Amino acid sequence: MPDCRCGVSDWRGLREALRLTQEEMADRLHISVRQVARLEHPPHRCPREATIWFLRHMLRHSPYRDRLQAAGFPNPFEEDCTPKRVTGRMS
Numbered sequence: 366m367p368d369c370r371c372g373v374s375d376w377r378g379l380r381e382a383l384r385l386t387q388e389e390m391a392d393r394l395h396i397s398v399r400q401v402a403r404l405e406h407p408p409h410r411c412p413r414e415a416t417i418w419f420l421r422h423m424l425r426h427s428p429y430r431d432r433l434q435a436a437g438f439p440n441p442f443e444e445d446c447t448p449k450r451v452t453g454r455m456s
């Protein structure tokens with residue numbers, strides 16, 4: 366998903382791996398349930414930076430981090446700590 370800024374290709378799978386309801390997910394990401402539902406409808410429109418920040422923060426800590434591992438769901442923020450965005454300002 367080269368045009369996916371948030372790095373999460375499967376929002377529903379992610380939420381299910383976290384064993385959260387849409388309401389709980391919305392609460393943790395500080396967005397509305399409708400926005401969660403929309404994210405789970407591929408192809409999604411990537412959420413705002415703030416939302417990704419909350420998600421990233423959440424997945425870095427237990428129990429969510431452990432739940433992802435237990436579910437065998439790849440942590441979208443695990444493999445590297447560098448921002449996925451390329452600003453193009455480096456040269």
Ligand SMILES: [Zn+2]
Pocket residue numbers: 369370371372373374409410411412
């Ligand atoms: Zn995305």
